[in-house]
Amino acid sequence: MTSPIDPIMLDKLAQVAVKVGLNLQPGQDVVVSGSAETLPLLRRIAVEAYKAGARLFIPLLSDEELTLARFQHGGDDIFDHAADWLYKGMAEAFDGNAARLAISGDNPMLMAQQDPDRVSRANRALSKAYRPAAMKISNFDINWSICAYPGRSWAKQVFPDIPEDDAVAKLAKAIFAASRVDQPDPVAAWAAHSAALHARAKWLDDMDFAALHFTGGGNDLTVGLAEGHRWVGGGGKAKNGIECMANIPTEEVFTTPHRHKVEGVARASKPLAHQGTLIENIEVRFEAGRIVEARASKGEAVLKKLLDTDEGAARIGEVALVPHSSPISQSGVLFYNTLFDENAACHIALGRCYSECFKGHFDAEEVMRRGGNDSLIHVDWMIGSAETDIDGITQDGKRVAVFRKGEWAS
């Protein structure tokens, strides 16, 4: 059986994951999660990691059928529980300077047929268990990265109308292009791309806007920014001193909004695939930073459960700018996967903010004082399109064109 996935491209993706994504340093452990189906990529990554001096590559492999078995055959009383000890251990590994790599490749619709109440309870329990490790990631304590592998069920979801092998080949090609491994020197291509994102972030930092005003595509949304917010894009330096590229691919520059200063209407420009459910045509209204009305043409119940997760789940912790001309957007593919879809359009994220998006290292309390948000969740959803206009509002109230018709204004 020949695989529809080009092995040379997998080799290059493994190199990008280790050299660009993690920028793995000698002596580091790597905690790696992905489904067992991603092994053709994981095995190459392990080889690259050990060549780069890794001490131990620790795979935490999942399997869609094992995951589903619980929802299909488990009793009703088991869903408020997760393997706390595993994630506590992972946090301990990060304390010991382990790097973190996640391979995204699962069926984004895996949970679509399962009881939403079970799914929501299980997700909540998992988020709570994962929190000690997740905080170290969102606080950028260690170098971490996510990249993608063209899993079969994901490929079938993205390209339902063509034979399965063709779908896998097509998704593989889209992933390789977005991850820049189809370029002659992928590592150099990433260096150039990262520099361009850094320049955009620097301009926004220099402008130090008080707020951004989104219009077009049904939006009339003012996003106040946190005090001392910092724009981040491309590679960044983790607190362990290692420069890494947290997302492969990435096209965004993003920062922390003020959790009390978001006002108006936001309309999703793409469906949101949230842990197995597709939520379509989201429209929400913010008052004083909080979502006070929420609608969706499909998956509204899941959306509302999500917003009810905790106090911070109905506020936003990230705003991100992506031009409509981004390669992922231009591919025209809806990936049903945040790692890709968030890099096709401007977006906001419900829930937890990134403490790295501040000018200075602040503790949790100071982050909150400056308008950062906290929650068990961090869920991105897309509001940008070819119609997106954005004005930056300066600290003294002037308007500056940031985006026009989906593109950088300058």
Next chain:
Amino acid sequence: MTSPIDPIMLDKLAQVAVKVGLNLQPGQDVVVSGSAETLPLLRRIAVEAYKAGARLFIPLLSDEELTLARFQHGGDDIFDHAADWLYKGMAEAFDGNAARLAISGDNPMLMAQQDPDRVSRANRALSKAYRPAAMKISNFDINWSICAYPGRSWAKQVFPDIPEDDAVAKLAKAIFAASRVDQPDPVAAWAAHSAALHARAKWLDDMDFAALHFTGGGNDLTVGLAEGHRWVGGGGKAKNGIECMANIPTEEVFTTPHRHKVEGVARASKPLAHQGTLIENIEVRFEAGRIVEARASKGEAVLKKLLDTDEGAARIGEVALVPHSSPISQSGVLFYNTLFDENAACHIALGRCYSECFKGHFDAEEVMRRGGNDSLIHVDWMIGSAETDIDGITQDGKRVAVFRKGEWAS
């Protein structure tokens, strides 16, 4: 592609693993380890586990190529390290009454081509990291079990001269027969088999031998037994109150020798596959319980490293009786896998004893006082054959026939 493994038999093995092996109780978590290749069995086990009321099935999946990558591409300074946090977490799961299942299915010769020094250092680091969890298993704190899956590289090792698919089919058949899932009612068959082993253990307990004297097949070995030793065979009750069958298959009754009272010569009747290396024609001499001479025609360096692991590694912690007529022995297959080969012949084990093999619950100190042994390792090796004679030596010095020509004397 059709699998050479009968899916109906896999269903039955999954039922035996959950209902007999673990006897899983509602509300229990299950920590399951096995290679990703065993997923066709693991998925069935997950379904059975959830049907039996499992709270969470936690897979810890390995992969032979990921394991090998470290030895093939890693630097020389990385092998004294293991993922302590993972095994510490596993011990924590056991404290929370999680059950433990291991699926054996890997290539027993996986490490054969790797640097023995690296292998030995890595094994030692792993044993140390695993110790908190391993102690809870060897102390029988929770219900646990091991069963087997016919992995491809294992099948090729066992049947090197036939086509790969045939080898897998043949190994599958041998595993299913030994695991009694080829019988009309496997669960009932296991109940009857367990009762027969219990009866043997009871007779040996009633005899309360001071020592066993092995002759035949090059052995002249006196194995003194620990004070208050207890014979164990078939199903047993873990300290969490759950009856389980720790090995699928099992044909042995076993107990704890006295670590200072083993004298004479022991000769292996089968090669020992130890974590990837085949050790052939082992012959050792004991003085006052300690191995003072050790030879092997192949793998002697690995054997000696093993004996040097720690103080207890050159003493024995288990003696086990298995008639030569056992089904696994009669199959004539050398499995290169302790779970099977130890059930084909009488054997002894280097290293750690099982505290359950005492009449009473003793703490570590009392176990040692009574002659039990402690070590990072527990490695079984076979000394029994069709020539094995065993005399039991009673507390007042009389001899009683226990085995003659490899079979129970009565």
